[in-house]
Amino acid sequence: xxxxxxxxxxxxxxxxxxxxxxxxxxxxxxxxxxxxxxxxxxxxxxxxxxxxxxxxxxxxxxxxxxxxxxxxxxxxxxxxxxxxxxxxxxxxxxxxxxxxxxxxxxxxxxxxxxxxxxxxxxxxxxxxxxxxxxxxxxxxxxxxxxxxxxxxxxxxxxxxxxxxxxxxxxxxxxxxxxxxxxxxxxxxxxxxxxxxxxxxxxxxxxxxxxxxxxxxxxxxxxxxxxxxxxxxxxxxxxxxxxxxxxxxxxxxxxxxxxxxxxxxxxxxxxxxxxxxxxxxxxxxxxxxxxxxxxxxxxxxxxxxxxxxxxxxxxxxxxxxxxxxxxxxxxxxxxxxxxxxxxxxxxxxxxxxxxxxxxxxxxxxxxxxxxxxxxxxxxxxxxxxxxxxxxxxxxxxxxxxxxxxxxxxxxxxx
Numbered sequence: 001x002x003x004x005x006x007x008x009x010x011x012x013x014x015x016x017x018x019x020x021x022x023x024x025x026x027x028x029x030x031x032x033x034x035x036x037x038x039x040x041x042x043x044x045x046x047x048x049x050x051x052x053x054x055x056x057x058x059x060x061x062x063x064x065x066x067x068x069x070x071x072x073x074x075x076x077x078x079x080x081x082x083x084x085x086x087x088x089x090x091x092x093x094x095x096x097x098x099x100x101x102x103x104x105x106x107x108x109x110x111x112x113x114x115x116x117x118x119x120x121x122x123x124x125x126x127x128x129x130x131x132x133x134x135x136x137x138x139x140x141x142x143x144x145x146x147x148x149x150x151x152x153x154x155x156x157x158x159x160x161x162x163x164x165x166x167x168x169x170x171x172x173x174x175x176x177x178x179x180x181x182x183x184x185x186x187x188x189x190x191x192x193x194x195x196x197x198x199x200x201x202x203x204x205x206x207x208x209x210x211x212x213x214x215x216x217x218x219x220x221x222x223x224x225x226x227x228x229x230x231x232x233x234x235x236x237x238x239x240x241x242x243x244x245x246x247x248x249x250x251x252x253x254x255x256x257x258x259x260x261x262x263x264x265x266x267x268x269x270x271x272x273x274x275x276x277x278x279x280x281x282x283x284x285x286x287x288x289x290x291x292x293x294x295x296x297x298x299x300x301x302x303x304x305x306x307x308x309x310x311x312x313x314x315x316x317x318x319x320x321x322x323x324x325x326x327x328x329x330x331x332x333x334x335x336x337x338x339x340x341x342x343x344x345x346x347x348x349x350x351x352x353x354x355x356x357x358x359x360x361x362x363x364x365x366x367x368x369x370x371x372x373x374x375x376x377x378x379x380x381x382x383x384x385x386x387x388x389x390x391x392x393x394x395x396x397x398x399x400x401x402x403x404x405x406x407x408x409x410x411x412x413x
Contacts, residue, residue, distance in 0.1 A: 006050045018085040040074030062290030066357045084371035111228040115201045122202035132338040137181035140247030141328040141376045151334040168192040172241035177229045178248020182209030189221040198224045238269045249278035254300045261314040274381045295361050316381040324376040332366040
């Protein structure tokens with residue numbers, strides 16, 4: 001790419017940046033934007049990196065950054081924050097947006113492809129995830145009582161908060177679609193006396209959760225399966241009093257959303273409850289192309305209407321909607337702190353390029369919740385109208401008065 005073309009493009013993109021910044025090009029020439037000392041400097045080490053950025057902004061930048069063809073000197077978070085505050089999308093051509101995949105809404109995947117996609121992300125190694133997740137290995141939005149609370153306590157609170165919404169009755173049967181490493185199904189049995197079944201497509205999660213269940217002596221109350229929700233047999237029709245899904249719905253795919261609710265309706269008993277916890281947008285839009293290519297293949301962040309309309313068509317009765325958006329900002333902040341603190345060990349295990357990829361993923365995700373269009377919704381439904389529902393939400397928060405020691409015990413179990 002011609003150097004002057006590159007400078008002209010950056011001049012148009014960074015004409016009035018919210019924070020001062022600079023750009024260094026492959027010939028070591030500089031351009032400075034904004035007033036004051038630059039908070040960060042983007043260094044294009046090769047002309048190809050700029051060409052890739054122009055062709056497909058998200059994918060081009062992400063690949064070049066991971067490979068080291070683009071360096072960010074200074075605050076990476078401020079650069080990613082600028083992509084939202086600077087409204088760069090309005091300055092891109094229709095052709096550039098199309099190349100970035102912003103107009104594509106593909107989605108349907110088979111159970112086999114879903115399994116492959118899930119394993120590519122979640123089977124990177126339990127030892128890797130243990131370095132930056134909480135001790136309970138919860139890989140979803142926590143629920144904070146205050147910003148200073150530990151990640152362990154906030155994740156334990158999220159589990160209890162979610163289970164409370166299901167108004168559990170001892171002896172009831174719970175299905176957890178996307179159970180991760182097993183914390184919720186174990187807590188459901190231990191503190192709420194539910195019989196719990198968890199589904200995962202990750203072999204490493206399946207093995208880890210199974211071991212935790214055996215160590216807790218809960219084999220008769222809790223079961224984990226390496227199974228896609230679509231593969232549950234007809235013999236389990238209306239077998240479950242409660243269904244919960246936390247952090248899995250993003251992997252369903254837009255075309256499979258109606259099928260997900262159809263399957264949940266088949267599996268739930270009459271007057272059964274469904275709690276769906278998912279990252280969500282207000283309007284349909286494809287997942288960032290770099291994120292889809294390198295972090296979450298096959299994923300689709302649903303729009304709120306995707307959920308509401310599909311659930312309604314299956315006859316689910318809407319009960320409650322809660323937005324946990326600020327909580328995910330805090331959650332990712334804790335993940336970043338632990339990731340950075342364990343950077344040398346992670347780099348030794350996974351390699352330098354992987355570390356750069358994961359840093360971009362974590363910081364970029366946080367900015368998407370802090371400044372972008374992302375939410376985390378918990379949507380509660382019933383199968384059929386429930387007439388004796390409490391008039392206030394106080395019952396959601398009854399557990400807030402439980403001793404903190406009990407939650408800490410759950411967090412580290």
